[in-house]
Amino acid sequence: MMPVMFYVALSAVLFTIGALGVLIRRNPLIIFMSVELMLNAANLAFAAFASSYGKLEGQIFVFFVMTVAAAEVAVGLALLVAIFRTKHSINIDEMNSLKG
Amino acid sequence: MTFFYLAPWIVFFPVIGLLTNIIFGGRFSEKVIGTVASLASGLAFVVSVLLAYSVAQHPEVMSVPFAQWIHIGTLQVDWTFRVDSLSTTMMLVVSGVGTLIHIYAIGYMHEDVRFKSDLKRFRRFFVFLNLFIAAMMILVSGDSYMMLFVGWEGVGLCSFLLIGFWYEMDTLGRSSWANSNAAKKAFVANRVGDFGFLIAGFLMFWKLGSFQFDAVFAAAPSADPGIIVAITLFMLVGVAGKSAQIPLYVWLPDAMAGPTPVSALIHAATMVTAGVYLITRSAPLYTLVPQAQYIVAMTGAVTALFAATIAVGQYDIKKVLAYSTISQLGFMVAAVGMGAFTAGMFHLITHAFFKALLFLSAGSVILGMERGHHHLAHHEGHDSHGHEDHHEEIFDPGDMRNMGGLRKTMPVTFWVYLAGMLALSGVFPFAGFWSKDEILAEASQMGYTTVYWLLAIAAFFTAFYMGRQVLMVFFGEPRHEVAAHAEESPLIMTAPLMVLAALSVLGGLLNFPGVDTLTSWLEHTLPFIKPGEFMMNVALISTALALLALFVSWLLYGRNPLKVGQPDPLKKMLGPIFTGMENKWFVDEGYKAVFVDRYVDIARFLADVIDWKFWHDWFHETVIAGTYNWLSKIALNNYADQRGIDAFANWLGNATKSLSEATRKVQNGFVRSYALSVLLGVVFILGYLLLK
Amino acid sequence: MTADLIVFSVLALAAIATALGMLLSKNAVYSALFLVLNFGTVAIFYILLNAPFIAMSQISVYAGAIMVLFLFVIMLLGTDVLPVSKALPWQRPLAFILALVLAGESVYLLFIRKAASGEIPQPVETFGSPKEIGLALFSQYLLPFEITSILLLVAMVGAIVLTQKEKK
Numbered sequence: 005m006m007p008v009m010f011y012v013a014l015s016a017v018l019f020t021i022g023a024l025g026v027l028i029r030r031n032p033l034i035i036f037m038s039v040e041l042m043l044n045a046a047n048l049a050f051a052a053f054a055s056s057y058g059k060l061e062g063q064i065f066v067f068f069v070m071t072v073a074a075a076e077v078a079v080g081l082a083l084l085v086a087i088f089r090t091k092h093s094i095n096i097d098e099m100n101s102l103k104g
Numbered sequence: 105m106t107f108f109y110l111a112p113w114i115v116f117f118p119v120i121g122l123l124t125n126i127i128f129g130g131r132f133s134e135k136v137i138g139t140v141a142s143l144a145s146g147l148a149f150v151v152s153v154l155l156a157y158s159v160a161q162h163p164e165v166m167s168v169p170f171a172q173w174i175h176i177g178t179l180q181v182d183w184t185f186r187v188d189s190l191s192t193t194m195m196l197v198v199s200g201v202g203t204l205i206h207i208y209a210i211g212y213m214h215e216d217v218r219f220k221s222d223l224k225r226f227r228r229f230f231v232f233l234n235l236f237i238a239a240m241m242i243l244v245s246g247d248s249y250m251m252l253f254v255g256w257e258g259v260g261l262c263s264f265l266l267i268g269f270w271y272e273m274d275t276l277g278r279s280s281w282a283n284s285n286a287a288k289k290a291f292v293a294n295r296v297g298d299f300g301f302l303i304a305g306f307l308m309f310w311k312l313g314s315f316q317f318d319a320v321f322a323a324a325p326s327a328d329p330g331i332i333v334a335i336t337l338f339m340l341v342g343v344a345g346k347s348a349q350i351p352l353y354v355w356l357p358d359a360m361a362g363p364t365p366v367s368a369l370i371h372a373a374t375m376v377t378a379g380v381y382l383i384t385r386s387a388p389l390y391t392l393v394p395q396a397q398y399i400v401a402m403t404g405a406v407t408a409l410f411a412a413t414i415a416v417g418q419y420d421i422k423k424v425l426a427y428s429t430i431s432q433l434g435f436m437v438a439a440v441g442m443g444a445f446t447a448g449m450f451h452l453i454t455h456a457f458f459k460a461l462l463f464l465s466a467g468s469v470i471l472g473m474e475r476g477h478h479h480l481a482h483h484e485g486h487d488s489h490g491h492e493d494h495h496e497e498i499f500d501p502g503d504m505r506n507m508g509g510l511r512k513t514m515p516v517t518f519w520v521y522l523a524g525m526l527a528l529s530g531v532f533p534f535a536g537f538w539s540k541d542e543i544l545a546e547a548s549q550m551g552y553t554t555v556y557w558l559l560a561i562a563a564f565f566t567a568f569y570m571g572r573q574v575l576m577v578f579f580g581e582p583r584h585e586v587a588a589h590a591e592e593s594p595l596i597m598t599a600p601l602m603v604l605a606a607l608s609v610l611g612g613l614l615n616f617p618g619v620d621t622l623t624s625w626l627e628h629t630l631p632f633i634k635p636g637e638f639m640m641n642v643a644l645i646s647t648a649l650a651l652l653a654l655f656v657s658w659l660l661y662g663r664n665p666l667k668v669g670q671p672d673p674l675k676k677m678l679g680p681i682f683t684g685m686e687n688k689w690f691v692d693e694g695y696k697a698v699f700v701d702r703y704v705d706i707a708r709f710l711a712d713v714i715d716w717k718f719w720h721d722w723f724h725e726t727v728i729a730g731t732y733n734w735l736s737k738i739a740l741n742n743y744a745d746q747r748g749i750d751a752f753a754n755w756l757g758n759a760t761k762s763l764s765e766a767t768r769k770v771q772n773g774f775v776r777s778y779a780l781s782v783l784l785g786v787v788f789i790l791g792y793l794l795l796k
Numbered sequence: 797m798t799a800d801l802i803v804f805s806v807l808a809l810a811a812i813a814t815a816l817g818m819l820l821s822k823n824a825v826y827s828a829l830f831l832v833l834n835f836g837t838v839a840i841f842y843i844l845l846n847a848p849f850i851a852m853s854q855i856s857v858y859a860g861a862i863m864v865l866f867l868f869v870i871m872l873l874g875t876d877v878l879p880v881s882k883a884l885p886w887q888r889p890l891a892f893i894l895a896l897v898l899a900g901e902s903v904y905l906l907f908i909r910k911a912a913s914g915e916i917p918q919p920v921e922t923f924g925s926p927k928e929i930g931l932a933l934f935s936q937y938l939l940p941f942e943i944t945s946i947l948l949l950v951a952m953v954g955a956i957v958l959t960q961k962e963k964k
Contacts, residue, residue, distance in 0.1 A: 005915045006800050011845065012912040014808050016902035018834075020895050021815045026779050027891035030878050033824050033870055035775075037831050040862065041815060044838055047850075055846040055924070056914040060932050063847050063924055067933070070850075070857050071944045075951035077862050081869045082955035094873050097883045100773025776887050783894050790901050794909070 011052035018045035030096050032084055036077065043073050106158035110151050111168040111185035114195055114241045117147040122234035129227040138210030141230035145206045145237050149199035156192040163189070163628040165318075167247055174250075181315055186247035190629040193449065193622075194244035194381055197456050201373045202237050204600040208464050209233065209365035211596035215471050216363055219478070220270060220277055229269060229363070236262035240374050244381060248315040249305050252382065256301065256346065259375045264291045266370060267362040275361050276498050286358040293355040297345015304338035307331060321388040329393060336389055336396040339382060340403065347379025348430045349407045349437055354692055356430055360422040364467030367422060372429050372459035377452050380433070383440040384449060387630050391443060398552075400441030405558035408434030410689070412565035416572070416674070417685030420502045421466045424573050428528065429459055431562055435543055438555055444546035445633050446615065446623045451539035453622075454611045458527035458536055461604035465521040466502075468593040468601065469577060472514050473501035476589035499586065504576045506584040508665065513590045516598045518578050520605040525574050527608040529567035529650045532643075535611030541646055542615070545639045560649060567650040571657030580665025803844070811837040822877055824870045828863060835859040845916060847924040 022045060025038025047066045054062025088094055121144025129137050159166070168185040209229065217226050239262055243255025268287030274280035309315060311331045312323040324332055343349060348356040359371050370376070383390060383400065390397050408431045415427035432455050439448035477499050500506065511518035527534035530541065540563060547556040582588040592598075615622035617638035627633055660673045674682045684690070814837060817830035835858045842851035905911045922928065933941050 005917070006804060006844075007912075008914045008916060009906055009910075009912045010804060010808075011841070011916070013902070013906055014811065014841075016899070016906070017812060018815055020899050020902070021812070021819055023783055023898065024891060024895045025819045027776060027783065027895075028888060029819070030776070030881055031824055033866065033873070034818070034827050037818060037827060037866060040858070041818065041831065041834065044835065044858070047854075048838060048841060051842055051845045051847045051850060052916065053912075053914075055916050056912075058917070058923065060923070060928060063850050063929060064932055064937055066847070066850050067853065067929065068940060068944055070853060071948065074857055074862055075948050077865060078951045078955045079958070081865060082958040085869065085872060086958050088873050094876075095878050095881070096775050097881050099775065100883075103771055103773030772884075774884055774887075777884055780887055780891060780894070783891075783898070787894055787897050787901065790898075794901060794905060 008052050008056040012049055015045045015049040015052070018042075018048070032094055032096050032099075035096065036080055036084075040073060040077065043069060106162050106166075107151075107154040108158050108162075108166045108168050108187055110154055111187050111245065112170050113151045114148045114155070114185075114199070114245060115238050117144045117151065118234040118238035118241065120144060122231045122238070125227055125231045125234070129231070132227070134210070134214055134226050137227050137230050138206070138213075141234050142203060142206035142210065144234050145199060145203040148237060148241065149196070149203050152192060152195035152199045155187050156196060159187060159189050159192050159628070165629065178313065179309070181248055181250040183251060184247040185245045186317070187245070188629045189625045189627075190381075190384060190449075191244050193453070193625070194377075195241065197377075197453055198237065198240050198244065198374045201456050201460050201604075202233075202240075202369055204603055205365050205369045205373075205460060205464065206230070206233060208368075208467075208597050208600040209363075211594055212365055212467055212471065213363065215474070219474050220273065225269070229266075232262055232265045232269070233365070233369070236266070236370060236375075240378070243378055247317055249308060249317070249320070250315040252385075253298075253301060253305065256342075256378060257298065259370070259378065260291065260294045260298070260346070263294070263359070263370050263375055264288075266366040267359045269362055269366065275502070276500055278498065283361045286355075286361040289358050290355040293352045294345045297342045297352055300338045300341020300345070304335045304342065307335050307338065317385065324389055324392060332389055333393045333396050336386070336393055337399065339386060340396070340400055343379030343382055343400075343437065344403065345379075346382075347376050347433045347437060349379075349403050349434060350410060353407065353411065353430045354695060357423055357426045357688070360420070360426050364422070364463055364470065367426070368460045368463035368467070371426070372463050373456035376429065376433055377436070377456070380436045380440055380448055380452050383437070384445050384630070387440075387443075387445055387632075390441075391632065397441055397443060401438045401552055401555050402441075404434045404436070404438030404441050405555040405562075406434070407431070408438060408562040409558045409565070410434075412562045412569070413685050414688050415569040416565060417672075417682055417687075418569075419504050419672075420500075421469060421504050421507075421573065421577065422463070422502055424504075424569060425459070425462055425466060428462075428566065428569070431566060432459065432528075434562070435540065435559060438559060439543040439546065442546060442550055442552050442555065444543060444550070445630055446620075446626055446635070447539065447542040447546050449626060450615045450622055451543055453614060454527065454535040454539040454608070457604055457611050458524045458534075458608040461520060461524040461601060461608055462528065464597070464601055464604070465517050465524060468517045468597055469507070469510060469514065469521075469590075470501045471593060471597075472510065472517065472590040473507065473586055475591040476586040477501060479589050479591070480586060501586075504573065505666070507577045507582070507587045508580045508584075509578070509582045510587060510590055511578040513588075514592045516592060517601070520598075520601040521578070522574065523605040523608050525570045527611070529570050529654065530563055530646055531567075531650055531654075532647055533609075533612060535608050535614075537647070538612035538615065538617075541643050542617075544646055545637065545642045548642055549637065549639065560646065563646060564649045564653045567653035568657050571654045572661050575657060575661040576666060579662060581667075583666065583668045800844075807837055807840055807844075811841070824875050825867070828866050828870060831866075832859050832863045835863065843919075845924075846919045849924060849926045849929045 019042050022038045022040075022042035025041065026035050029035055029038065047069055050062040050066050050069070052062075054060065054066075084094070087099065091098060121141050124140050124144075125132070125137055132140070165186065165188040168187060169182060170185055171183040173183050174181040213226050213229050217223050236259060239255050239258025241255070243252055243259060246252040246255060264287045267290050268284045270277075271284045271287070272279060274282030305315065308320055311327055312320050314320055314323070341352075345352045356371055356376070360367055362370075390400070411427045411430035411434060415424050415431065418424045418427060432451070436448045436451050436455070439445075439451060523534070527536040530537045544556060544559055544563070547553075547559060582590075613619075613621075617635075620635040623633060623635040666672075672682070674685075678685075687693075811834055814830045814834040818827045818834065821827045821830060835854060839851045839854040839859070842848070842854055
């Protein structure tokens with residue numbers, strides 16, 4: 005019998021790492037992967053609570069999150085490829101044309 | 105049956121007449137205008153006759169209320185017509201003589217507007233004449249001092265309008281301020297008199313509680329005598345203004361600037377007698393205060409003698425008659441001052457007849473001279489074109505030194521003038537004898553010795569200057585070629601003259617001693633009057649004086665008639681005294697130096713210094729305009745607007761710009777910084793939720 | 797120390813280590829592979845959490861499809877190491893601080909406010925099995941399910957459109 009708190013703590017740690025990754029890394033692919041990590045962390049928390057409360061809704065939500073994540077990755081990577089064709093670089097600091 | 109209800113028509117017939125002439129007169133011919141006006145006056149006369157008849161039937165005083173006027177607290181003044189024997193007497197004189205003068209004026213003004221080259225002004229004259237009749241009727245028919253004053257002011261206005269009828273000229277037709285100045289002088293002198301009248305009125309209302317005749321007369325005996333003296337003496341000031349007594353008589357000679365019918369109607373027969381009427385009406389007040397009565401009588405007597413001496417030295421035909429009027433008014437005022445009310449009213453009536461006659465005849469003479477002048481001018485113009493300057497020669501048709509021998513060329517005028525002259529001189533049996541004699545008799549009988557002698561000497565002078573005038577005008581040889589060519593006046597002018605001449609002859613019958621018609625008539629209104637006795641010695645003395653005076657005038661002017669350029673024989677005889685008489689004893693010059701010039705100085709000071717320099721230049725320009733300019737330019741524009749509001753508005757704009765420029769830098773295009781801000785937001789929200 | 801705890805600790809350590817590896821690795825391919833390992837660990841966690849279906853779909857969808865896609869793109873774009881950046885020098889320290897704050901907040905939430913209480917029960921067959929999930933999906937959550945399928949369709953179309961070469 006594990007306390008749910010452990011899982012949620014783990015989820016928090018993973019989320020923080022993912023957030024850090026989004027902020028620090030300059031390779032957009034790594035950034036995307038950090039985003040996936042964050043989503044995963046959230047999924048973990050959902051599943052933990054679903055199990056804890058005995059309600060299936062949490063898992064259903066995880067299912068949907070996964071689906072959406074997949075769709076998002078597809079489109080995001082397609083965008084990245086399109087940008088690469090123009091810029092010939094994947095340094096995110098060089099993609100700053102939209103500045104005021 | 106009685107006709108008292110017709111009373112308002114004495115005012116309204118003339119008003120209708122003047123309104124008709126104002127509104128429709130533009131389309132009327134001269135005859136129609138004149139007829140409308142004369143008819144209006146004539147109908148007023150008819151109503152006056154009917155009212156007199158009604159009074160004869162019903163001798164008690166009758167009040168015919170007409171309209172409410174002022175009702176404020178205890179001040180109740182209404183427009184009520186008072187029909188009694190005194191007011192009907194005045195009404196008859198005014199409308200009767202007035203109608204005759206209207207008819208005469210049709211003829212006179214017909215020629216006058218042609219001589220002065222302004223035909224359009226004919227209508228205006230008759231409008232003003234009717235207005236005068238209306239105002240004078242209001243004066244004599246009022247039942248309170250306030251209504252009397254309305255008429256008093258009205259006739260003063262008409263006097264002004266009519267004296268200044270030819271306002272842009274002088275009497276000789278030259279462009280000048282002279283006529284309008286004369287009108288102004290009349291108005292101002294009258295105003296001084298009106299001031300006295302008003303003070304008397306205010307005292308009356310304050311102490312006696314009302315303006316109404318009956319109420320005042322009832323309250324007077326129980327009032328403080330000092331107040332009654334004050335009231336009567338202030339009224340005397342008003343009388344001095346309106347009836348041309350010393351010291352306010354100065355306007356009347358200048359008033360001769362108006363056309364002759366005006367001089368006849370207003371300044372001989374009617375308006376100037378308003379003062380005499382006032383004193384007669386106020387008899388119950390005057391009889392209470394013998395001291396005031398003495399002052400009134402002396403004023404009248406001194407005026408009579410003073411004016412008579414001036415008349416001796418005048419050369420203008422109308423001026424002689426003007427001073428004569430002042431003198432005769434002095435007689436009347438002296439009479440009513442002494443308490444001889446019948447004598448005064450009797451002389452008022454007879455004087456109206458013969459003075460109007462004399463003035464109208466003088467007008468006839470003047471027009472005759474004008475006709476002669478134009479006759480000559482036209483002939484000269486046709487004959488000699490080279491002598492153009494003859495037309496420009498200014499000719500005075502009223503100067504007696506230019507006349508002479510007119511009885512041959514103007515016979516009708518001569519005979520009526522003679523009748524008037526004899527009546528005025530007081531020769532038996534003409535009207536003037538009876539009335540003047542009654543005054544002298546009353547004076548001696550009542551013990552007013554000084555007054556008697558002053559009036560007697562004045563009577564001597566009266567006869568003298570009238571004789572002088574008639575001899576200079578009608579006898580001898582013409583002293584100017586114009587006089588030789590003078591022409592007689594048409595019937596429309598001579599007919600009223602003849603009527604007046606008849607009245608001058610027969611007027612004495614009004615109050616023949618023993619019969620005393622007028623006395624008993626007036627007794628209904630003034631219960632305390634008693635008929636004058638006929639004193640044979642007084643009558644004999646006055647007749648002797650008159651005849652003596654006429655003889656002396658014949659000696660000086662009739663035996664050796666004046667030739668051209670010859671000075672007046674009196675000049676050599678009396679020397680400086682005659683100079684004084686000629687120059688009206690320098691009274692006008694004295695007034696000018698003492699009053700008029702000082703007044704002009706004060707007015708000039710107020711206008712130039714106070715008004716322009718101080719008020720306009722300094723106060724308005726510097727203070728107000730300067731302050732306003734400073735306020736708007738510097739205070740408001742610079743400080744408030746530019747430095748204040750603009751600064752704030754501009755600062756606001758600049759601040760927004762700076763803010764946005766600073767805030768713009770946030771969008772630097774780097775994804776990482778955006779992500780940072782997202783996380784920042786998350787952290788903060790989470791923190792907030794946690795700490796809530 | 798029960799067996800659950802030991803298993804949990806080991807797996808937790810693995811998860812964190814792989815996450816950090818993904819974060820810190822210079823080579824993109826290494827990062828991807830670390831992430832794959834991380835997903836695997838999380839899948840085991842799902843099994844422990846009574847969610848077998850989710851575990852399977854984690855491995856097949858996340859680790860199998862998504863990460864493979866990542867690896868494809870990494871191959872496409874190249875694995876060049878990016879030079880040290882000169883822009884936004886202040887961002888790194890601030891990011892660390894914020895992450896620390898976030899961690900702190902989670903600590904506060906979990907340990908002081910004790911937001912998560914409860915326990916994980918033992919696995920039961922009737923909970924979390926494909927059958928249960930299927931039943932729920934096709935009855936109660938049918939609409940989201942169908943919408944999600946449209947979403948996937950849109951994503952596919954989008955991916956194709958975005959990478960289309962411009963027709964000259």
